[in-house]
Amino acid sequence: MKKKSENLIRTHNCSVIKIKEIPIVDYETFFNLNCNLIQSPERHLSHYFAIEEGKALRIFSIISDDKSREIFVSSTEIDKKKEIPSLTNKFPSFHPFERDIYERFNLKYSDHPWLKPLRYPFYSQEKSMDNYPFFSFDSEELHEVGVGPIHAGVIEPGHFRFICHGEKVLHLEIQLGYQHRGVEELFVKKEKLLERVILSESIAGDTTIGHSTAFANLYERLCGFNTTEDLHFSRALALELERIAIHTGDLSALSGDVAYQLGQAVFGRLRTPIINFTQSWGGNRLGRGLIRPGKINFPFTEELKQSLTDILIEYERDFVEMAETFFLRPSVQARFEKTGTITKDDVFKMGFVGMVAKSCGINRDVRFTHPHGLYKAIKLQPTILQSGDVHARAYLRYQEVLRSIEFIREILQTIPSKISKKDLSDAPLESQSLAISLTEGWRGEICHVALTDKNGKIAAYRIKDPSIHNWFALALAVRNNEISDFPLCNKSFNLSYCGHDL
Amino acid sequence: MIKTLSVLFHNGRQFIPDVINASLKPPFRGRPIITNVKIDEKKAVELCPVGAISRNPFSIDLGKCVFCGECSIEFPEKIIFTQDYKLATNIRERLIIKEGEDIPITIDKSQIRPDIKKICKKSLKLREISAAGDNSAEWEMNASNNVQFDISRYGIEFVASPRHADGILITGPISQNMAKAVEICYDATPEPQIIILAGTDAISGGIFNGSRAICRDFIKNNHVDLYIPGNPPHPLTIINGLLNLID
Ligand code: SF4
Numbered sequence: 078m079k080k081k082s083e084n085l086i087r088t089h090n091c092s093v094i095k096i097k098e099i100p101i102v103d104y105e106t107f108f109n110l111n112c113n114l115i116q117s118p119e120r121h122l123s124h125y126f127a128i129e130e131g132k133a134l135r136i137f138s139i140i141s142d143d144k145s146r147e148i149f150v151s152s153t154e155i156d157k158k159k160e161i162p163s164l165t166n167k168f169p170s171f172h173p174f175e176r177d178i179y180e181r182f183n184l185k186y187s188d189h190p191w192l193k194p195l196r197y198p199f200y201s202q203e204k205s206m207d208n209y210p211f212f213s214f215d216s217e218e219l220h221e222v223g224v225g226p227i228h229a230g231v232i233e234p235g236h237f238r239f240i241c242h243g244e245k246v247l248h249l250e251i252q253l254g255y256q257h258r259g260v261e262e263l264f265v266k267k268e269k270l271l272e273r274v275i276l277s278e279s280i281a282g283d284t285t286i287g288h289s290t291a292f293a294n295l296y297e298r299l300c301g302f303n304t305t306e307d308l309h310f311s312r313a314l315a316l317e318l319e320r321i322a323i324h325t326g327d328l329s330a331l332s333g334d335v336a337y338q339l340g341q342a343v344f345g346r347l348r349t350p351i352i353n354f355t356q357s358w359g360g361n362r363l364g365r366g367l368i369r370p371g372k373i374n375f376p377f378t379e380e381l382k383q384s385l386t387d388i389l390i391e392y393e394r395d396f397v398e399m400a401e402t403f404f405l406r407p408s409v410q411a412r413f414e415k416t417g418t419i420t421k422d423d424v425f426k427m428g429f430v431g432m433v434a435k436s437c438g439i440n441r442d443v444r445f446t447h448p449h450g451l452y453k454a455i456k457l458q459p460t461i462l463q464s465g466d467v468h469a470r471a472y473l474r475y476q477e478v479l480r481s482i483e484f485i486r487e488i489l490q491t492i493p494s495k496i497s498k499k500d501l502s503d504a505p506l507e508s509q510s511l512a513i514s515l516t517e518g519w520r521g522e523i524c525h526v527a528l529t530d531k532n533g534k535i536a537a538y539r540i541k542d543p544s545i546h547n548w549f550a551l552a553l554a555v556r557n558n559e560i561s562d563f564p565l566c567n568k569s570f571n572l573s574y575c576g577h578d579l
Numbered sequence: 580m581i582k583t584l585s586v587l588f589h590n591g592r593q594f595i596p597d598v599i600n601a602s603l604k605p606p607f608r609g610r611p612i613i614t615n616v617k618i619d620e621k622k623a624v625e626l627c628p629v630g631a632i633s634r635n636p637f638s639i640d641l642g643k644c645v646f647c648g649e650c651s652i653e654f655p656e657k658i659i660f661t662q663d664y665k666l667a668t669n670i671r672e673r674l675i676i677k678e679g680e681d682i683p684i685t686i687d688k689s690q691i692r693p694d695i696k697k698i699c700k701k702s703l704k705l706r707e708i709s710a711a712g713d714n715s716a717e718w719e720m721n722a723s724n725n726v727q728f729d730i731s732r733y734g735i736e737f738v739a740s741p742r743h744a745d746g747i748l749i750t751g752p753i754s755q756n757m758a759k760a761v762e763i764c765y766d767a768t769p770e771p772q773i774i775i776l777a778g779t780d781a782i783s784g785g786i787f788n789g790s791r792a793i794c795r796d797f798i799k800n801n802h803v804d805l806y807i808p809g810n811p812p813h814p815l816t817i818i819n820g821l822l823n824l825i826d
Pocket of ligand 1 (some may be wrong): 630632638646649
């Protein structure tokens with residue numbers, strides 16, 4: 078699979094490559110190479126980061142081709158003190174990643190249009206969050222509205238600054254970083270496997286399965302362990318259960334935002350049997366404890382299969398009835414349709430992933446485009462909608478839940494009998510390597526990357542939650558909408574603060 | 580209209596009538612029991628990802644434990660997780676489960692501040708602050724108020740403004756970047772300014788303990804009125820804990 082051609086390496090999802098095989102080209106070549114790669118509509122940026130190598134910085138770019146299923150890895154080395162042109166200036170999808178490099182290493186980009194702090198990490202020069210350079214506009218007609226970091230509801234913190242003309246939002250800027258916990262550094266510092274597993278479960282609690290699966294898949298590759306059928310099975314099942322649960326909860330919250338109480342109550346209560354099932358499987362409603370590299374502590378049994386089959390029958394009946402009623406209500410349609418619209422063009426330009434892309438007619442879903450494990454064998458129907466508005470993102474959830482149920486029913490037919498119990502805690506890791514793993518969490522593409530040193534120790538760990546791409550989608554979506562529609566737009570994306578801030 | 584009625588009919592009544600005596604089934608991990616069986620204690624201490632296990636006497640600190648269950652898988656005869664979800668207490672030491680003990684975790688009523696007793700009779704309004712919480716405890720906080728758990732039927736509510744609150748409930752390990760907001764929010768809360776920590780991350784920092792991005796000063800400098808352990812705490816743990824505080 079790994080062909081060395083041009084100035085890059087071609088690889089695929091869940092793979093390990095030797096770092097020395099990745100060509101190092103000069104920045105200009107790297108710049109042009111990445112411009113060429115990212116131009117085609119079937120490709121998107123999966124990750125882009127730098128690591129320190131003495132006085133130099135080595136930048137890695139990981140671009141995924143959703144058609145050929147290839148992943149292109151390229152790299153360059155630059156002097157930290159040098160000022161360099163930014164890719165963001167040509168392709169804005171690079172913006173959070175270049176901001177991250179700027180914040181981490183103080184690397185100056187000569188023409189980055191939005192070179193602002195990203196997450197105020199403890200290692201940045203910027204110590205106070207009070208001086209964020211918000212875009213502002215001097216006008217007597219416009220006013221600014223600031224919200225957060227603490228919001229009215231029980232949600233995570235972040236600051237939103239609106240520029241409005243009357244009720245109309247002209248611009249929204251989102252300042253994040255309040256949730257920064259130093260996760261990536263802890264992945265390096267905490268050397269016990271179990272510590273890292275717990276960390277992966279805590280990157281974003283609502284995506285416990287998504288992130289712990291990305292980590293487990295990656296770690297197994299680094300150990301040279303071939304993921305067994307039962308592990309693939311439990312990961313795919315847990316991922317789809319997580320998707321069903323969160324999508325259902327989101328439909329409840331969306332109902333609440335348009336004051337449709339019945340929907341709020343019914344969708345809210347429908348999430349419970351799903352997460353309670355997850356608890357009956359692994360002891361925790363979010364699936365903590367379920368995903369472990371090399372092993373499973375809670376094997377899936379015939380009894381669990383029976384119980385899940387019954388739960389899904391009842392769930393589906395009530396869910397479909399509620400959803401059909403919900404989406405036909407004129408008051409719901411009036412609030413959802415043409416609100417918070419994102420265009421296909423925005424998706425290509427900004428590199429949005431997951432639900433945002435799928436609601437704009439673009440099939441950007443790792444389960445189909447870079448399948449791993451059970452997703453390779455079992456054909457799942459992608460759900461693609463066109464209108465890009467709140468309605469599309471809500472309806473997408475409804476449809477995805479149904480697809481997930483179908484998928485679960487299919488995989489339940491053959492429960493793997495073997496139970497993996499491989500203890501990988503002392504297994505040596507491939508040295509001087511770079512491992513990549515992509516997983517489709519319910520929000521979209523999760524990407525974990527690990528780099529090991531010559532002793533096989535993890536030297537750098539980089540995590541990408543889909544939110545890092547998609548927060549900008551929220552900022553774009555509310556433009557020219559009423560400020561009173563902001564909560565609705567926000568919920569229709571339901572992005573992660575801690576996944577972004579790490 | 581007919582559709583709405585049909586939905587109502589199919590969903591029926593959902594609330595859990597008795598949240599005090601509801602039961603949970605294994606493998607849910609609630610309060611552990613540590614037997615007197617001899618094991619390689621050092622190995623158990625080594626195994627725990629968050630340093631929750633100590634020796635002399637052999638014990639588990641539920642303020643640190645992330646309930647991963649690995650210790651009881653490795654030493655099934657020594658550490659047994661029961662389904663007792665009533666884990667909340669106002670005394671930090673009560674979260675330390677010692678070898679050979681099987682005592683329910685309770686609130687020491689005599690240690691509840693008189694102000695709380697006086698002001699919060701059958702009503703409690705809290706401002707929740709997610710301070711680098713990973714949206715798991717926040718999630719369960721919201722679930723506590725869904726139609727099944729329905730915490731508001733007991734007069735307990737999460738309010739939008741600290742000015743309307745009797746106190747704050749913190750989730751998450753408290754990042755440096757949230758430290759100031761936590762102080763400001765706390766200062767804006769009127770008496771009795773209750774402080775509740777929900778979830779392992781809030782109580783001890785959890786897996787983030789020792790991270791350079793975390794700031795625990797607020798916890799060190801203030802009196803905590805209630806600890807609600809869990810990773811995240813189950814809604815039943817939350818509801819029973821809060822009810823016992825104002826009961
Ligand atoms: S269950 Fe608690 S005490 Fe046991 S290993 Fe996990 S964190 Fe440590």
